[in-house]
Amino acid sequence: MDTEAKPTERDRSSAPEAGSEERSRSSRIPDRSTTMSWRRAAALGAVCAVFLLLFSTYVLQPFLIPSGSMESTLRVGDRVLVNKLAYRFGSVPQRGDVVVFDGTGSFVQEKPEENPVTALAHGVAASLGLAEPAETDFVKRVVGVGGDRVVCCDKRGRVEVNGRPVDEEYLYPGDAPSRAAFDIVVPDDRLWMMGDHRSNSRDSREHLGEPGGGMVPVDRVIGRVDWIGWPLGRLGPLPDTGAFDGVRIPDGTHG
Secondary structure, eight states: OOOSOOOOHHHHHHSOOTTHHHHHHHHTSOOHHHHHHHHHHHHHHHHHHHHHHHHHHHTEEEEEOOSSTTTTTSOTTOEEEEETTTTSSSOOOOTTOEEEEEOBTTTBSSOOOOOHHHHHHHHHHHHTTSSOOOTTEEEEEEEEOTTOEEEEOOTTSOEEETTEEOOOTTSOTTOOSOSSOEEEEOOTTEEEEEOSSGGGOOOGGGGTTSTTTTOEEGGGEEEEEEEEEESGGGOEEOOOOOTTTTOOOOTTSOO
């Protein structure tokens, strides 16, 4: 008689398989390689963000065009690239340059009060071209530099710079060079700014009677607009203008 106990099916099914306990334990432990890959990705993203912010601050800044004052050269919603090195090494803005500048003290007498946290977040987004620029930042074309006499208008309705009429081919179709008459001399280290869409631009003409007379200090210029980066259909360098080629340089001043 076989008296040795034989295991039943229940006994065999309830007995833990070899290694099952180790597999169960390992499934509860986070995969270190996955954790490390996420950390590396986060660190890489942070480094890229800092690099882009520094690059935008000191070299090339995207700038979202918020209004139609520079049409048709620049349109609402365009993302342009502002060359911040253009005037860093002794160069100065020239007539015809399209520039971005801080209008505090010329176009805006005082900076508006803002929540510091909100202002910081908006500033970061604006510096990356993801939000509209600050209320004190403007984009216009340089029409007069230090020493220039800028007059509007001659018998044919053209702006004159130092006695030379300027044929401004970049003006918005159908626009007059200016409907407001003016006769000004630009002080040294100042700029006379005008938008290309003259009937839709609040520029130096609007601020003649205010402190500063609408003249923008050269050291307030943030950079020169050299390229259109978006939309893709308009991608490319900003068109050059020869409108000021015949304008003479005033004696004792830069041109």
